Amino acid sequence: MRETRLWSLHLLVIPIIAILLGAHFALMHYAPIFYGVSVEEARNFETMIERGKSVAQLVLYILLLAAGLYHGLYGMRGILRELPLTPALAKLVDWGILSFGIFIFALGAYVTWWTFSFKIGG
Ligand code: HEM
Ligand code: HEM
Structure with missing residues (x-):
């Protein structure tokens, strides 16, 4: 039963990962198409810090993680x-992976x- 639940969760998180x-x-990788900015701009440090201030991003990235x-x-445990x-x-193996x-x-x-929570200038 427990194994079935763990495995179901393994499948249930797939749509979250996909989205x-x-x-x-x-x-x-496609910032020019979807966001109208260059890839370099989308990935640079200042933009990343700016984007990181959003609560939605905080929640969604931790969820993706x-x-x-x-x-x-x-x-990998299954393998x-x-x-x-x-x-x-x-x-x-179980404890190591956990x-x-x-x-x-x-x-x-x-x-x-x-x-x-990063503040520019300290
Ligand atoms: C949209 C993205 C993804 C999809 C659609 C997907 C789909 C799947 C599916 C259908 C399985 C087989 C499940 C089963 O029958 O037990 C699987 C297994 C697996 N996935 Fe993913 N997955 C995705 C992303 C990832 C990512 C990002 C990782 C690595 C971090 C990953 C690592 C694995 C591993 C290690 C297995 C087990 C393989 C095996 O048993 O041989 N997958 N995935
Ligand atoms: C070449 C490919 C990738 C690039 C250039 C990239 C870039 C980045 C950057 C710049 C951030 C910081 C947040 C932001 O600025 O939006 C980030 C965070 C993150 N990325 Fe990626 N990424 C890549 C691939 C991936 C893949 C394949 C995964 C998962 C399978 C992933 C998962 C995450 C997660 C979970 C975070 C937030 C968690 C954390 O900061 O530890 N990324 N990535």
């Missing part, structure tokens, strides 16, 4: 668990928060 990563790629990390790491592991090793995911999530969320 948010699509928007992220539209911004990072969580969805992408969960989907990717759950998928690793197909190896002939002892129960102890399978547990180690800890790694929490660490990267904390780091990514912190960076997004840092951008959100």
